[in-house]
Amino acid sequence: DVKVTQSSRYLVKRTGEKVFLECVQDMDHENMFWYRQDPGLGLRLIYFSYDVKMKEKGDIPEGYSVSREKKERFSLILESASTNQTSMYLCASSLRDTSNTGELFFGEGSRLTVL
Amino acid sequence: AQSVSQHNHHVILSEAASLELGCNYSYGGTVNLFWYVQYPGQHLQLLLKYFSGDPLVKGIKGFEAEFIKSKFSFNLRKPSVQWSDTAEYFCAVNAYSSASKIIFGSGTRLSIRP
Numbered sequence: 001d002v003k004v005t006q007s008s009r010y011l012v013k014r015t016g017e018k019v020f021l022e023c024v025q026d027m028d029h030e031n032m033f034w035y036r037q038d039p040g041l042g043l044r045l046i047y048f049s050y051d052v053k054m055k056e057k058g059d060i061p062e063g064y065s066v067s068r069e070k071k072e073r074f075s076l077i078l079e080s081a082s083t084n085q086t087s088m089y090l091c092a093s094s095l096r097d098t099s100n101t102g103e104l105f106f107g108e109g110s111r112l113t114v115l
Numbered sequence: 116a117q118s119v120s121q122h123n124h125h126v127i128l129s130e131a132a133s134l135e136l137g138c139n140y141s142y143g144g145t146v147n148l149f150w151y152v153q154y155p156g157q158h159l160q161l162l163l164k165y166f167s168g169d170p171l172v173k174g175i176k177g178f179e180a181e182f183i184k185s186k187f188s189f190n191l192r193k194p195s196v197q198w199s200d201t202a203e204y205f206c207a208v209n210a211y212s213s214a215s216k217i218i219f220g221s222g223t224r225l226s227i228r229p
Contacts, residue, residue, distance in 0.1 A: 040221055042221040106158045106160070
């Protein structure tokens with residue numbers, strides 16, 4: 001069964017702290033994504049990676065960075081957390097095959113609260 | 116810029132009522148269309164998708180959606196809802212056939228009264 005695992009379901013951090021959100025997929029997918037989900041705003045793409053060490057900015061990359069050193073792992077980094085980064089963060093993966101373009105497999109989410 | 120609109124933010128229905136959730140997108144080219152569902156406490160999962168062919172597509176759990184190109188719409192329907200359909204529903208559009216260009220609507224929360 002397809003699985004995307006996010007390391008932390010709930011995190012509470014203080015303003016200015018560095019935050020790491022980890023995501024691992026076991027489907028050998030080329031593409032991995034980080035979204036944030038906020039009420040009334042839907043899902044907004046932060047960063048996208050289409051291969052190891054390759055990344056592309058999404059719609060809201062400011063304040064975030066990412067790392068993809070291995071195919072199965074995609075990390076989201078908040079260098080200095082701020083209160084407006086309090087949100088639900090969703091990791092997803094997909095095949096590169098364009099016939100499946102857009103069919104994403106999601107993790108359960110990481111709810112981050114920044115105090 | 117491309118956008119996806121879901122005009123119903125919260126829909127409340129009784130069991131056995133019929134459901135239609137609206138989704139409109141703004142892009143004139145070829146698109147792939149999706150509905151995702153997020154049940155309480157669970158991860159987002161694919162409900163159904165349209166890539167090409169028959170514009171009426173069927174998904175899991177009795178859901179269907181109709182792609183109307185002239186109206187830029189991809190509305191989700193179910194003839195008779197159940198309490199277990201309580202969830203948040205997201206429409207998504209993939210333009211340019213590029214994995215990074217997947218745009219989600221703001222979501223519709225569906226509450227079913229038992």
